[in-house]
Structure formats: C-alpha cells, structure tokens
Amino acid sequence: MQRSIEPRKKPRQARAAATVEAILQAAAHILEREGLAALNTNHIAERAGVSVGSLYQYFPTKQAIMTEIIRRKRRRLVDAITLSLQAGEGESFDERLDRLIAAAIEHQIEWPRLARNLEIAEAFLPLQEETEALNQALADKIGCFLGHQGIGDVAVATMDLIALVRGMIDAAGLAGETDRTFLAERIGRAARGYLLLPQAAVKTRSMGHSKGIAQRRGSGPTHRR
C-alpha cells in the first residue's frame, strides 16, 4: 500500500543532474502558480521538458518529488536560522530576535503559495518523523538562544514562537503583503509579549471541561502516542 518516497537513483552525469533539477523546479513552479490540483506527473515532466519515463528514473513516486522539495526547503530554513543566530552573536537580545524574525519572513514570504501548498502536501506524506526532527533541530537552536534569557519552559516557548511566527507570516503572505519591515515589527511585538511579559498568576477561572490531566509546566510538550 505504501510506496517509497525515497529517491530512486543518483544522477551520475551532468545532464542527469540537470534533469532532476528541472523536475524539482517544474514541480515547485506548478505549486506556486497553478496549485496542488494541477500537480500531476505528466504535467511536471512536460513543464520540465523531459519525459515521464525520465522522471520515474529518479523519483519512484510523485510523493518522492514533493518530499524532496520539502526537504530542501527545510534545509534552507535551518541554514537561514543558524546563520542569523551566528551573525548576531554578541549582539543584544533585541537585535538577535529581530534577525531571527527577519530570517523566518525572508524564508516564507517569497513564494507564499508554494509554501502553503507544501504544507498542504505534507498532509498526504508520511513525514511526521522528519517534521518532528525539524522542529527538534529548530528547537535546539532557538532554545539555546532563548535559554540565555531566563525563559522558563524553553521547549514550550520554542514551539509557541515557531507557531506564532509561522501563523502570522503565512497569513500575511497569503494576503499579498510584501512589506517585510512592517510585518517584522508586528511579529516582534507578539514575540516580545510572549517572551517578556510576566506570566500571569494562574487564575483558576475554570475553562470548560478540562479533560486532560494537569500535566505540563517545564517538561516540554506532550506528544500523542
């Protein structure tokens, strides 16, 4: 039932490498311009200027193509975050936070529909593990940064910050915003509020049927199963 999503074979000649690039390029292009529904293997091959046969030499399934695109994008994100943290070494907390936010915006806002369609495509791919790993990698880097700031629960804070930043950038991107500075300023306010405002004393205003065990506080997010 479940077919492979791993690449089939490595290209050995230059033209083969070019073919692989053309395929990925074409798929990304279709995702940005025509949407997920238009993404079928015949169309990808056509747009890439190769035959379906060639496509299937390097990717055993259509999902493998999407997987590779997602993996590359993730690699770029991790790199960008890493770089932005390195670049800001020695700077103030505020400056470094701004760098982080700017890097995230730059990464996500350039091709907003591609970004969104990739997130959607993930729903059809068996990538939960890799997603966890990515989040872990980001959490490590960002958590290390936050750790120096006396933030309490670093794991939770990291998850929240990523979610907050992603949510706001995605919404802005889909709304057609291109002014990165304005967006960065707004995200910065939310992030600073999250990180710096005092934690409210836990008023136990009961909040509906709280059917969970009162776990949590300083042990990281609970993962299902």
Added chain:
Amino acid sequence: MQRSIEPRKKPRQARAAATVEAILQAAAHILEREGLAALNTNHIAERAGVSVGSLYQYFPTKQAIMTEIIRRKRRRLVDAITLSLQAGEGESFDERLDRLIAAAIEHQIEWPRLARNLEIAEAFLPLQEETEALNQALADKIGCFLGHQGIGDVAVATMDLIALVRGMIDAAGLAGETDRTFLAERIGRAARGYLLLPQAAVKTRSMGHSKGIAQRRGSGPTHRR
C-alpha cells in the same frame, strides 16, 4: 468543470436526516482519525453505514460534504466568539480578551487533526468568498472590541491576532496538549504584546530585496487580485 457544492435535497423523514448526520459524522471521523488521503466517498458511505447511492442523494459531490462540515464549524465559531463578547460586556479589557482566547481554544483544540484537515481541505474548495465573509464577520466583532482600545490599524491587527491565535492553538493541539488554561495564558501574553507594546520606530535596517511597493499603514490588508 466546476460542480455544485450545495446540498442536493433536504431530508424529509427522520431516517433520512439520520443518514445525513451519519455521513457528516463519518467524514469528520475519518478526517480526525485517518487523514485527508483516506477521505473518499466509498469510505465515507461505508463508515456511515449507508450506501454511496444514499450519500449522493443528499450531497451532489464529495466537496459538498466537506463544505457542509466547514460551514457548520464556522457557524459554531462565530457563535462562540459572539457569545464570549456578549458575556464579557462591561468587563475589563483583560477579562474580555481572556474570554475571546478561551472561546477560540475551546473551538479549535478538541479535534485538532480534524481542524487542520478542514483548513487544508479548504484549499480545494471554492470558498474564498465565504472565507472572506467569515473573516469579515470576525473582524467586525473583534475589530469593534479592539476599536475601543486605541489600536491603530484595526483590520491588520485583527488579521494578525487571528493568525497568531490559530497558529498557536493548532500547534498545541497537534502536539497533544489538553491543558487549556496553560495555553490560554501563553496566547494571552503574545496577544497582549502585540496589542499593547509600543510600535517600534521604523528602523530602516534594510531587509533584503524589498520588492514590494511601500504601501500599507492604516488601510487594511492588501488582498491579491
């Protein structure tokens, strides 16, 4: 090319109404437990304990089923937001904000994968108009609430707040969190930071190739096309 997404006919007998409910129930169940990829009409019918034929008596297309689920969920959201604002009339800003956040959490966290998959499914449905209308309805209510707080650009603020809150709740839900109080407190900090922290003077630290026209400021989000 585009088929209808409106219900086909109203059930007139009790058992027919039960059939419709069973179908919607089954579809939602599949979305929560098995994911979007497993959502096909044969499977829905099977799980609902009816035949495909019956399914197509009430829903002309598969998309019509998803549309109905989404519409119901939206109706519940608007109702919950409205109620939470009414309930808090006369209370302080802080209390009302907390009510809003609690309502959003209650709405989104119960079936987190269903919520996520519905958002994804929307990408395949011709619901832009309704989505705009929903956002407008929420923006009106929330904007009216925010308007009394001296927030500058209410439209942008509303969009940002919704994105921020949704992002954080979704992430927490998918991570398996069930402690609503803890989550509400964190979201509250981010929201308050966004709303109450002073807008930073616009430092023109150039942020990459800012290829957009410097539009924006106080005129609401720019929508594509």
Added chain:
DNA sequence: GAGAAAAGCGAGTAATCGCTCAGATAATAG
C-alpha cells in the same frame, strides 16, 4: 573507433475513485 553504460523517450497499462442508475424496500396517504 567499438562496446558498454547511462540517460531519455512516450504510448500504453492498471488502479483508483467520483459518481450514476435501474431497481428494491420502507414510509405515508387515501
């Protein structure tokens, strides 16, 4: 150059899945 290996081709196959329709069954009316 010859031979081998890699890359490319694209018509065709097979599987999936949305959806129909001809007829069976149940509820309701008179």
Added chain:
DNA sequence: CTATTATCTGAGCGATTACTCGCTTTTCTC
C-alpha cells in the same frame, strides 16, 4: 388494502492519472 412518494442499494461506468517497459539516443571508457 393499494397507490404514491421517499429512501436506500451497490454493481459498475468513465475519467483521471500514477506508473511501466521496450526501445532509442547520448555519453563514457579504453
């Protein structure tokens, strides 16, 4: 009861599309 209307059934049609395979062309090796 009969007639009528509402509901339900599920085998299978049709369209889409992921994927294969036998063959050709290009590049590499010696």
